[in-house]
Amino acid sequence: MIIGYARVSTKDQSFNIQLDALNKAGCVRIYKEKVTGAKDDREQLNRALETLREGDKFVVYKLDRLARSTLKLLKVAEQLEELGVELISIQDNIDTTTPMGKAMFRMLSVLAELERDMIRERTKSGLEAARVRGRKGGRPKKNSKKVEQALKMYSTKQFTIAEITDATGVSSSTLYRGLKP
Structure with missing residues (x-):
């Protein structure tokens, strides 16, 4: 069976592009939810993962719809591998049914983690520079x-x-x- 998963971050965003692509990919069932990718506990993603059986294909429009962190993405990929389920990311041209697809998936995960670490480092440096200039970060104190x-x-x-x-x-x-x- 081909199972799809679609996610948008805000109530204002539309599923249309993702749903069109997932339907075109032959998804029999599509789980969708409106929730930020940073949130780990996603009800519909969990339901989709529970539905999967050996030999199934799990299709997402893009990897960032599945997980924002490399760690979470790799955990899901590991879970799929243990189940004997293949992962397909339409926009990223990743299909783990092929050796090249598996390798590309792992490389993209590493690059995503690198990008996140670089953003964190730049943010940390910016905050330190602001502190040196006497600026304080964080929320204002309560009255x-x-x-x-x-x-x-x-x-x-x-x-x-x-x-x-x-x-x-x-x-x-x-x-x-x-x-x-």
């Missing part, structure tokens, strides 16, 4: 008076969370953190 005001409003049980956050500018998550003992 403790506003948080205290939000907590007092909450304790009166006269206001909804939305009303409290509107009045104080304190986010609901900050309010809930303040309520924890």
Whole structure:
């Protein structure tokens, strides 16, 4: 059986291009979801992987739809290999049913990891340079008076969370953190 997987990162993005390509590739069943690639726990991907059996083909439009990190991509590839399932990435021209496809897959994984490491290194260098110039990174500090005001409003049980956050500018998550003992 040929199983497909499609993923978009935001609600505004469309599946159309991916679905057209997966259907053209002969996918009998296609699992799709709208979730960021950075998130490891993806329900539809897990369902697709559970559906696969020995001799099946698992088709994605592009490898970055399957995983953002090389480690996650290699874990999925290992899982597919253990199951006896071949991986096909349409846009990347990777088909692990061939020796060349397997080699290309592993090379692309290494290059993707290199790119991610280079981005991390540039970001780290940029932050260090900014610190030397006296700039601080990170989130702005919470206004403790506003948080205290939000907590007092909450304790009166006269206001909804939305009303409290509107009045104080304190986010609901900050309010809930303040309520924890």
